[in-house]
Amino acid sequence: MTADDIRAWLGTYLQIKKERDGILDVIRELDKDRAASQLRSPRLDGMPHSGRVSDPVAESADKFSALSRDYERKAAALADRMREIEAAIEGLPSQYRNLLRMYYLRGLSWAQVAAALDFAESSCWRLAAEAVEMIRAERGGDRI
Numbered sequence: 001m002t003a004d005d006i007r008a009w010l011g012t013y014l015q016i017k018k019e020r021d022g023i024l025d026v027i028r029e030l031d032k033d034r035a036a037s038q039l040r041s042p043r044l045d046g047m048p049h050s051g052r053v054s055d056p057v058a059e060s061a062d063k064f065s066a067l068s069r070d071y072e073r074k075a076a077a078l079a080d081r082m083r084e085i086e087a088a089i090e091g092l093p094s095q096y097r098n099l100l101r102m103y104y105l106r107g108l109s110w111a112q113v114a115a116a117l118d119f120a121e122s123s124c125w126r127l128a129a130e131a132v133e134m135i136r137a138e139r140g141g142d143r144i
Contacts, residue, residue, distance in 0.1 A: 001139065006132045010104040013085045020078035027071050034064040088135050096131035099124060 089100045102113045103124075114121040 001136060003129070003132045003136055006136050006139075010085060010088075010100065010132075010135075013082060013104050014107050016078050016081050016085075020075050020082065023071050023075040023078070027068055027075070030064055030068050030071070034068075088139065089131075091138060092131055092134055096127060096134065099127050100131050103128065 086105070089097055089105070092100065099113060099117065102108045102116060103110065108116070110121050110124050113119075114124045117124065119127075
């Protein structure tokens with residue numbers, strides 16, 4: 001695994017987070033839809049009604065529940081990938097951690113990172129390269 005592989009892997013964090021956040025939004029929408037669909041009043045017109053489903057509310061709840069579980073599994077898998085990246089950064093000395101978190105986890109530009117840390121951009125690049133090498137050495141032959 002090369003330093004470029006490590007950088008690319010770290011660079012996936014924001015994409016993963018965005019996808020996970022989108023899935024969490026879908027789960028919230030499903031929960032609202034499920035609650036709204038179960039609050040409807042039955043028709044009270046005095047006439048017997050029959051449908052194909054003996055308990056449409058229960059069937060609807062089962063479908064919403066299954067869909068929510070699928071989305072929750074996907075969100076959990078993405079969160080695991082995020083935690084893997086965070087754990088790799090967590091093992092670094094604090095100066096490197098802060099720098100990589102700003103750039104890879106928060107999505108700041110190198111200019112913004114340099115300004116926040118009161119460093120020259122070239123110093124940030126050098127420190128980032130050192131941090132990537134530390135992660136590469138730590139991960140050894142692990143596949144990303």
